[in-house]
Amino acid sequence: xxxxxxxxxxxxxxxxxxxxxxxxxxxxxxxxxxxxxxxxxxxxxxxxxxxxxxxxxxxxxxxxxxxxxxxxxxxxxxxxxxxxxxxxxxxxxxxxxxxxxxxxxxxxxxxxxxxxxxxxxxxxxxxxxxxxxxxxxxxxxxxxxxxxxxxxxxxxxxxxxxxxxxxxxxxxxxxxxxxxxxxxxxxxxxx
Numbered sequence: 001x002x003x004x005x006x007x008x009x010x011x012x013x014x015x016x017x018x019x020x021x022x023x024x025x026x027x028x029x030x031x032x033x034x035x036x037x038x039x040x041x042x043x044x045x046x047x048x049x050x051x052x053x054x055x056x057x058x059x060x061x062x063x064x065x066x067x068x069x070x071x072x073x074x075x076x077x078x079x080x081x082x083x084x085x086x087x088x089x090x091x092x093x094x095x096x097x098x099x100x101x102x103x104x105x106x107x108x109x110x111x112x113x114x115x116x117x118x119x120x121x122x123x124x125x126x127x128x129x130x131x132x133x134x135x136x137x138x139x140x141x142x143x144x145x146x147x148x149x150x151x152x153x154x155x156x157x158x159x160x161x162x163x164x165x166x167x168x169x170x171x172x173x174x175x176x177x178x179x180x181x182x183x184x185x186x187x188x189x190x191x
Contacts, residue, residue: 024086140166
C-alpha cells in the first residue's frame, strides 16, 4: 500500500465519516442544529473537494497506484452512503431515494469488479451520464445538509431535493446503461 499524498487525502475522507455522522449526535448544548448543519456541510464539501484533488494530484505527481484506484471510489461511496443515511434519519430525504442511490453504487461496483475479473473493465468505465449523476448528487447533498435558506429566495432544501431526485433518476438510467454494456459479456462467460 503506497502512502503518498493522494492516498493520504483518500484516507482522510474515510476518517472524516465518523466525525461527519457524530456531529448530529452531539448534545444540543454543545452545538446548535444550525451549527451541526453547517459543520456537516463543510465536512462533506471538503470530502468532495479532496475527491477531485486526490485524483488530480495522483495524475499530476505521477503517484497513481492500483491501491489508490481501489480505495478512492470506496471512500466516495462510504461518504455518500453515510450522508444519505444521515439525511434519511433527519427526515430531509426519503428512504427510497437513498436506497436507489446506495443500491446502484453497490450494484455497479460489483459489476465493475466482475467485468475487471473477466478482462472487460473498459465495458463499464465511467460514463458521461455517471459524471452528471455524481455532480448532481454532490451538489444536492450539501444543500440538504445545510437545510437553511441562503438569502431570501434560495431555499437549499427545495433545490437540494430537486437535485437529489434528478440524481436518483440519473442513477437508475446510468445503472441500466452499465447493465446493457455488461449483459453481452455475462452471456459469453456464463457456463
